[in-house]
Amino acid sequence: MIRSKLAAVATAGAMVLGGVIAGAGTASASPRDTADAAGPTSAGDCLYVLNTSGYRTTAARADACNIGASDVLGAVQICQIRLWNTEVGEYVARVACNAASD
Structure with missing residues (x-):
């Protein structure tokens, strides 16, 4: 990454x-x-955005990034919602999940 x-x-x-x-x-x-x-570094890119924005890596955040990097329908939106549930801000969650999907 x-x-x-x-x-x-x-x-x-x-x-x-x-x-x-x-x-x-x-x-x-x-x-x-x-x-x-x-x-496959896409989930890592998501975590990189989170870490450089001051959010620690947790299991729930890593799972959200993995979903964002997957081919699941609506993966970016699911990723964002899961990150919001771990108290990641809306903007950072959007940027991180978009990084995962690239």
């Missing part, structure tokens, strides 16, 4: 140094890198 995000930044070849953007070379993403970014 985080590795694939860091790899995407490194692959883009840009580094931010003191507010200045400098090219750091170019590289192309391998098919494996792009598959990992769109694959």
